[in-house]
Amino acid sequence: MSIDAAPGDRVRLERDAQEALAALWRHLTPDGLWRDTRLTADRFIDEAAPARGLYHLVGVLSDIADHTPILQAPADAALR
DSSP states (O other), rough: OOOOOOOHHHHHHHHHHHHHHHHHHHBBBBTBBBBOOETTTTOOOOOOOOOHHHHHHEEEEHHHHHHHHHGGTTTTTOOO
């Protein structure tokens, strides 16, 4: 994956990323808990969220970090 994009593409991709992040934040409670089942724009089912949601989020974030050079730590970072 390349972080280089044409100027028009970059603007669109940044907007898409902002919208995705906003959607993700809607599922978090003020105390940091995950709400899984959304009913309407501002309502969720009050239930314990299954672990699969967190599992998938961590997997996606891990893939992004693995394929985005700016997010990768130097190989010797653990030794510092």
